[in-house]
Amino acid sequence: MSSEEFIKGRGAQLNVSNRFNELSHEDRDDFLNYCAAEGDEFRESKTTIIETFPKSIVNKVASPDVGMDYSLNPYQGCEHGCIYCYARNSHEYWGYSAGLDFEQKILVKRNAVELLEKKLKSKSWEAKPIVLSGNTDCYQPIEKKLKITRSLLQTFLKYRHPVGMITKNALIQRDIDILRELAQDNLIHVSLSITSLKEETRRILEPRTASIKKRLETVEKLSAANIPVSVMMAPIIPSINSHEIMPLVKEIAERGALGVGYTIVRLNGSIGQIFSDWIRKAMPDRAEKVLHQIEHIHGGSLNDSRFGTRMKGEGEFADQVKQQFKIARKLYLKDRERPKLNCKLHEEYKDGQMKLF
Numbered sequence: 001m002s003s004e005e006f007i008k009g010r011g012a013q014l015n016v017s018n019r020f021n022e023l024s025h026e027d028r029d030d031f032l033n034y035c036a037a038e039g040d041e042f043r044e045s046k047t048t049i050i051e052t053f054p055k056s057i058v059n060k061v062a063s064p065d066v067g068m069d070y071s072l073n074p075y076q077g078c079e080h081g082c083i084y085c086y087a088r089n090s091h092e093y094w095g096y097s098a099g100l101d102f103e104q105k106i107l108v109k110r111n112a113v114e115l116l117e118k119k120l121k122s123k124s125w126e127a128k129p130i131v132l133s134g135n136t137d138c139y140q141p142i143e144k145k146l147k148i149t150r151s152l153l154q155t156f157l158k159y160r161h162p163v164g165m166i167t168k169n170a171l172i173q174r175d176i177d178i179l180r181e182l183a184q185d186n187l188i189h190v191s192l193s194i195t196s197l198k199e200e201t202r203r204i205l206e207p208r209t210a211s212i213k214k215r216l217e218t219v220e221k222l223s224a225a226n227i228p229v230s231v232m233m234a235p236i237i238p239s240i241n242s243h244e245i246m247p248l249v250k251e252i253a254e255r256g257a258l259g260v261g262y263t264i265v266r267l268n269g270s271i272g273q274i275f276s277d278w279i280r281k282a283m284p285d286r287a288e289k290v291l292h293q294i295e296h297i298h299g300g301s302l303n304d305s306r307f308g309t310r311m312k313g314e315g316e317f318a319d320q321v322k323q324q325f326k327i328a329r330k331l332y333l334k335d336r337e338r339p340k341l342n343c344k345l346h347e348e349y350k351d352g353q354m355k356l357f
Contacts (some may be wrong), residue, residue, distance in 0.1 A: 047079055049142060050107045057115035058130055065311045067261075068164065071134025072116065074148040076107035078136040080168065082206045083278045084235055087135045089269040098270035103208075106142055113151045120159040120346070127346035129189075130156075131164040139169035141208065153178045160185060160349040162341035166232065168193035168206065170214035176225050183227045186342040190229045191261070192219050196241045197248050204282050205240070216255055223256025228338045231257050235265035236321055238293035239286055245321065249328035258336045262325055264313040265294060267302040276302070293317065 059071050077091055081103040088098035096105050109115075119125055132138040138149040153175055156163045163182065165172070172179075172190065182188035194215050196202055202212050210218070222229040231252045236242050249260050267275050279287040291302070297313035298304035304313075312318055348354050 046104070047142075048105050050105060051110050052076070052107050053111045054109055054115070056119075057109060057112050058119050059134070061134060063307070065307055068131040068134055069128050070130045072112070072130050072132055072152070073135045074109050074112045074132070074138055074152060075136050075140060075142065076109070077102050077105055079103055079106055079141050080137055080206060080209045082168075082209070083275055084205070084237065084265050084267070084271070085136075086266070086268065086271065088271050088274065090135060092270070099274050106140070108142065108146065108148070110148075112148050113155055116152055116155050117159075120155070120161055121350060121352075123350075127161055127343040129162045129164050129341045129343070131166065133166040137167050137169060138165065139167040139171040141169075143169075144171055144174075150175050150178070153182070156187065157182055158349070158352050160187060160345035162187050162343055162346075164189045164191070164341070166191045166193060168195075168209045168215060170210040170218045173218055173221055176221065176227065179222070179227045180225050183225075185345055186339050187345070188227060189338055189341060190222055190227060191232050192222075192229060192257075193232045193234060194219075194248065194252065195233060195235070197244055197251060198241075201241060205237075216251065219252055219255040219257050223258075228258055229256065230259035230261065230338060232261045232263075234261070234263040236262055237265045237290065238297070238317060239290050240283075242317075242321065245324040246328050246331075249325070250332050253332035253336075257333070258338045259333060260325065260329065262321070263311045264297055264318060264321060266298060266304045266310050266313075267294065268305060268310075269303070272302040 057072055057074075059073075061068050061071055076094060077096070078085065078087065085102075088102045091098050091102040091105075094107060096102065132149065132152065138152075143149050153163070157178055165188070167190075179188055179190065192215055194212065195205060197212055199212050202209065219229055219231065231248075233241075233245065233248055236245070245262075252260060276287075276291060279290060283290070294302055297315055297317055298310070299314065304310040312322065
């Protein structure tokens with residue numbers, strides 16, 4: 001890895017311009033030279049927590065590619081700093097950059113629990129699975145202090161409502177007590193995101209996430225508690241983790257995972273610039289090779305917005321990945337499947353307790 005200008009502990013190495021802002025700024029060389037001469041830091045490295053109070057919290061998901069109908073995100077922005085994260089672009093709608101701002105300016109939805117309870121009590125609401133972390137991780141570092149996700153799980157349990165979760169943080173182990181209760185009525189599915197078995201790869205791709213060891217341990221502990229858990233190997237990035245499919249699926253199967261899913265990297269919007277800048281600094285020896293391979297998967301472009309192909313790609317590489325997962329599932333996950341989430345109980349618990357009559 002090149003250490004030149006590399007910001008340790010962060011994924012993005014720059015703030016790109018927000019496409020929705022009329023004005024933009026740049027770090028000029030004369031300013032950077034002045035900071036270097038004075039020994040000053042030219043950028044703020046700390047994480048800032050910003051409280052918000054939205055009017056709604058449950059979002060209808062229009063995309064046919066993501067496998068969910070509704071999502072709920074207690075946080076906007078994510079300190080995990082995964083360089084490839086598709087959610088980076090959404091930070092621009094709040095007036096921030098998809099680059100370093102996405103990792104450093106975290107918006108907290110303080111009234112998330114109140115809004116969820118209002119939704120679940122609504123007479124017009126019919127129970128359908130709601131996924132936590134459809135956009136940003138509900139177990140990112142600030143959750144350890146704020147416990148908003150834990151309170152949301154308690155609300156789902158109170159109203160016996162089905163919920164899915166996606167995370168790459170071992171902090172979810174803290175809430176096994178609630179998850180176990182939800183699982184008793186088939187009200188919970190958990191997906192652990194594990195992109196690689198190599199800690200070195202994890203550190204540069206996902207700098208502030210839980211270690212691979214802790215994530216594998218989490219799969220094992222959730223499975224031991226009879227909580228349905230699967231793994232998302234997302235994204236597959238050519239020449240970075242694409243060779244790890246078979247060993248990773250074998251490992252998670254031995255830990256008790258019930259299934260595995262995947263996506264292939266796509267670099268939409270500002271992410272293309274952010275990722276390209278990052279890989280040229282982090283992996284200069286293979287940067288151009290990786291970027292060209294990604295373009296080959298998506299019809300000659302880093303950007304792919306086509307429903308049906310954007311998540312899995314096309315061409316020889318995409319076909320090879322698809323076949324590897326097919327073989328891996330047959331070898332290591334045969335006859336395993338997650339139980340279907342239970343949508344029938346909620347109507348009896350609309351008021352937070354079971355109806356007697």
